[in-house]
Amino acid sequence: MQTVYEAYFDDYDCLKVYMSNNFFNGQSRIFHIKDSKDQIIPLRIQSKQDLPGGYTKYVLSILGDLDIGEEYVVYDEHCQRAFCQYGHIVKTQRFNDEFTYLYSDLGCQYTPDRTTFKVWSPVAHKILLKLSMNGQEPIYEMLRQAKGIFALEVNQDLLNAHYTLMVRVNGAWQETVDPYNCFCGPNTQYSVVQSFDQVSLPPKVSLPPLDSNTDAILYEASIRDLSADPGIGIQHPKTFVGFVEENLTTRSLNTGFSYIKSLGVTHIQLLPVFDFGSVDEMHTKIFYNWGYDPVHHRCLEGSYSTDCTNATCRIEEFAKLVQACHQAGLRVNLDLVFNHVYNKATYPLEVLVPNYYFLMDTEGNFSNGSFCGNDIDTQPPMARQYFLDTCRMIVERYDVDGFRFDLMGILDYTFINEIxxxxxxxxxxxxxxxEGWNMPSFVSEDLRASMQNQYKMPNVGHFNDRFRETCRGSNGDLEIKGYSNGETSLINMMETCLGGGVLNDLFDSPQKAINYVECHDNHTLWDKNQVCCQNESRGILMLRQSLANALVLLAQGVPFLHCGQEFGRTKYNLDNSYNRSDHYNHIDYSLRNKHMPVVVDTKLLIKIRKGHPCFRLRTKEEILENVRFEEIDQKVLVYKVKKDQDFCICFFNPTMQHYTYQSSEELEILFDNGNINSQYSCFINIAPYCVVVCKAPMAFWS
Incomplete structure (x- = not known):
């Protein structure tokens, strides 16, 4: 109800018309439709309803056969007319049966002799392909084929030619790029004729198998943030190249990739690297954005390339980034945004088949669980196939090692299982x-890929917000403390969190628990602690930072660190810095140097986790058998874990008091950031705000 007179095909036998009451008082006794060949199909009024907002709604039966893709105009009794738009009809089973096309030849297929273009657009009336090459701009009409395919073959060498699609649908022309083509120009203004056969992809590097997800240590970083700090020796800051750039300066200053390599993490999780709409790729200094606003799901983001005008450059540079990580023993996980898009009206798949790729009801309302005005629908077969093929392509081409899904709870769990x-x-x-949050989308709750349905997704992990809220305190109220910043009444909840989410049946496997206290969203832990522990000194805040990091790194499950968490990164008390410039978001290596004790602590804790399988138990049954807890004064958490002959005891003290622990056996001190214990002792001192980790003899377990 945006204009005075609208019509929508909601099924093969149903047309809905909306007439403004300012338009002939919203009244018409008869309607008919006419196609582009002047052939008439009569309509019968089934119902009439007055709607809020001054509209009258007619539900009309179609007394004839529709030819999908034909252009129809509806006439009322006053001979006023409106184009009939393809609405909910694209969601029907009959539409799927008639037009589903599950072949892998869509997009641009290049050879030196010819290039074939194919796109899927059953509802399009016409599609023109507009080429640009050597100063010439020929326009070709694509031919409609079975299953809603439009195809064109050009028998000449079109390598590096630019092209766009002019799509006639719902009575209007709209220009778009090819959603199936990975090669795009700056700001996704055009697609480029190319082939991966022409791209210099580096050799893949084999890594030892990851036996369990609990062997992973995830480290979230932004391509831009890691190298945005000036004066750290990086020649190509804020780019794919700069992310893995190393030289004498980066090694001597321990900055950028040199720094990440020194931490000992196993996986780098990158914020979105595929094309997003909120940064001008030709003027990257003007805008900043994390990239959670997809424009093209298969084209890499040009602002991270050293030359966004070269369609192959970003591909080669990103592939080399992955290779460099693998050569360093680091795996690469990508943050994918499959739940919404930057602009629904201009999204290429929407231009080709309006409404098909988005969750909508029969009244034309769109799901908004993402709070972005549109939610992607992954249940229709062609949508499902597009995103599955996209995932396969990313893995095959770039050799990445994992996907993290933004607002995963908007998607259906069967789709995530297929991926x-x-x-x-x-x-x-x-x-x-x-993110398995239970978002309010049109997907029914029993189908959502949310934490409440984790048992339906055997190989899928979820961010553990229970761990976050218990360890650091409320994410929404900075004043409310968690266990790590002094709320000792949460000690029992903290114990269950250390059990990988299986002790309270949050998860059925520790491999599903992504344990974290900080990520790109919301306040950093340091900024949170500066509010809820505002009367404490910098030294104490640093100890609290290490204590929270220790809880994350020693808990059962999968530890997750946000880049800079290991030194107390600040965003100057901003809770959402997604578009707030490099000043707020860059990795500040001078602060890292200032907080070096926290870095040293974090590195040692990572080393301990990797060296002791007791912190990486793989099943619920193992945890039930091999994890025990005690408390000292109901404030200090004592965490005992074993795996075969590996037995460790951890002490977490978030208070200002000094505590002791008497052991019947001599313990070996692996970690003590209070620095008050000798290497071997039966008498353990636990300093205020500190953590002690000990290796114990197996005899002590019984």
């Missing part, structure tokens, strides 16, 4: 996890 299945065929240790 996990297909990706694990390519890489058996591929990781799949995401």
């Amino acid at each position: 996990a299945k297909e990706c694990r065929k390519l890489k058996p240790d591929f990781m799949i996890y995401g």
Whole structure:
């Protein structure tokens, strides 16, 4: 109800008309439709309803056969007319049966002799392909084929030619790029005729298999943030190249990739690297954005390339980034945004088949669980196939090791399971996890890929907000403390969190628990502590930072660190810095140097986790058998874990008091950031705000 007179095909036998009451008082006794060949199909009024907002709604029966893709105009009794738009009809089973096309030849297929273009657009009346090459701009009409395919073959060498699609649908022309083509120009203004056969992809590097997700240590970083700090020796800051750039300066200053390599993490999780709409790729200094606003799901983001005008450059540079990480023993997980898009009206798939790729009801209302005005619908077969193929392509081309899904709870769990299945065929240790929040989308609750349905997703992990809220305190109220910043009444909840989410049946496997206290969203832990522990000194805040990091790194499950968490990163008390410039978001290596004790603590804790399998138990049954807890004064948490002959005891003290622990056996001190214990002792001192980790003899377990 945006204009005075609208019409929508909601099924093969149903047309809905909306007439403004300012338009002939919204009244008409008869209607008919006419196609582009002047052939008339009569309509019968089934119902009439007055709607809020001054509209009258007519539900009309179609007394004839529709030819999908034909252009129809509806006439009322006053001979006023409106184009009939393809509405909910694209969601019907009959539409799927008639037009589903599950072949892999869509897009641009290049050879030196000819290039074939194919797109899927059953509702399009016409599609023109507009080429630009050598100063010439020929326009070709694509031919409609079965299953809603439009195809064109050009028998000449079109390598590096630019092209767009002019799509006639719902009575209007709209220009778009090819959603199936990975090669685009700056700001996704055009697609480029290319082939991966022409791209210099680096050789893939084999890594030892990851036996369990609990062997992973995830480290979230932004391509831009890591190298945005000036004066750290990086020649190509804020780019794919700069992310893995190393030289004498970066090594001597321990900055950028040199720094990440020194931490000992196993996986780098990158914020979105595929094309997003909120940064001008030609003027990257003007805008900043994390990239959670997709424009093209298969084209890499040009602002991270050293030359966004070269369609192959960003591909080669990103592939080399992955290779460099693998050469350093680091796996690469990508943050994928499959739940919404930057602009629905201009999204290429929407231009080709309006409404098909988005969750909508029969009244034309669109789901808004993402709070972005549109939610992607992954249940229609062609939508499902597009995103599955996209995932397969990313793994095959770039050799990445895992996907993290933004607002995964908007998607359906069967789709996420399919992605996990297909990706694990390519890489058996591929990781799949995401934000399993129960978002209010049109997907029914029993189908959502949310935490409440985790038992339906055997190979999918979820961000554990229970761990976050218990350890650091309320994410929404900075004043409310968690266990790590002094709320000792949460000690029992903290114990269950250390159990990988299986002790309170949040998860049925610790491999699903992504344990974290900080990520790109919301306040950093340091900024949170500066509010809820505002009377404490910088030194104490640093100890609290290490204590929270220790809880994350020693808990059962999968530890997750946000870049800079290991030194107390600040965003100057901003809770959402997604578009707030490099000043707020860059990795500040001078602050890192100032907080070096926290970095040293974090590195040692990572080393301990990797060296002791007791912190990486793989099943619920193992945890039930091999994890025990005690408390000292109901404030200090004592965490005992074992795996075969590996037995460790951890002490977490979030208070200002000094505590002691008497052991019947001599313990070896692996970690003590209070620095008050000798290497071996039966008498353990636990300093205020500190953590002690000990290796114990197996005899002590019984």
